[in-house]
Amino acid sequence: MRKIELVQNILEANESIAAQNKRLLDEHGVFAINIMASPGAGKTSLILQTMARLKGKLRIGVIEGDVASTLDAEKVKNEAVGVVQINTRNMPESCSLIASMLDAALKKLPLEDIDLLLIENVGNLICPSEFVLGEHKRVVVSSLPEGDDKPIKYPMIFADADAVVINKADLLPYVDFDIAVFRRAIEGLHSKVKLFELSCKTGAGIENWCAWVLKEVEANAYKSASLNISLEGGGIR
C-alpha cells in the first residue's frame, strides 16, 4: 500500500473552463451577468425589463438555463441579439448551469455583436452557488412572496452575489416581508453588495438597476479595450 498526498481541488475542472469562458468574453468585449434565483422570482421578467430599458444603448444576448422547455427563450428572442436555450435535463448537472454548458452556448452566439450577456441560471438557490461560469458579476433575484428569511436559509448564494434584486416590491402591502431585515442579512454576508428594490410588473425601480448594469458594462468595456490594445501592441493577437 502506498499513500499519495494530493490536496487537489475537485472543482478545478469547472473553474478552468470558467476562466477560458471569461477570456473569450473579454476578447470580444462582452460583459456577462449570471442571474440566479429560485423558480418564479422573476429572472426572465428582469431580463425582459432590462432589454426594454437598455434598447439602443447596449446590444444584449441571452442564455436561458432550464431543466426543460424553450418557454423562456421564446419570450426573450424578439429583443435579443442572440438567444441560446440550455436544457439541463439530460446533463450531468440538471440543477445548475456549469462552465462547460456556457462554453458550448458561447459558440452559438454572435459574440462580436454583443455588449451584455444575460445568463439566466436554473431556478435554484443551492446548486448554482457552487459553480462559476466565467461571468463578470453574479446577481441574485429574490422576490417578496419568498419571504425575508432566504439569506438566512441559503447564505452561500447571497454571500457571493455582487448585487441582489428584490423583485415584486409592489406586493409589499400584501406580504409579510421586512425589507430592513432582508437588507441587514444580505449586507451581513457581503459588505459591498448592491441592493435594488424594484418591480418588474410596474417598472418601479428598474432604472436604478439598469443604471448599475450600464455603468458596469462601460467600466468593463474600458478595461477590456485597454487589454486588447496592449495585446495587439505586443503582437500577441
Next chain:
Amino acid sequence: MHEFGVTESILDIALKEAKKAQARKITKISLVVGELTGFMPDCIEFYFDFMSKDTIAEKADLHFESAPAQVRCRSCLTIFHPKDTLWACPKCQSQGIEIVAGRELYIESMEVE
C-alpha cells in the same frame, strides 16, 4: 442533484493520479468537504460505486472529512462557528461576517497498490 459531475471529477483525478503513480488498484480516497458546500457524501458514494465499476478504483473506500464552517466578524474580528439561524457574532452581536472556512472540496490523499 449536483454530485454527479463532482463524482466524475473525483474519479477522473483519482484515475489520473493512480496512472502517474503506476498503481494497479486504488483502495482509498480521502476527501475533505466543507460544511458550507451543498455536497452530500452519501450521494457522492452512490454515484462513485456506479461510475467506478470496471476501473481500478472499483470498491475503493471513500473517506469523508467535514471541514467546519468558520466566519469572522467584520466588527470585532472574532472567528466563530455560525449557528443555523442567524450568523450574528456571539461576542458583539454584529451581523456582518466574512467566510473564513467551510467551502472546501478537495481530495486530500489516496491509497494505492
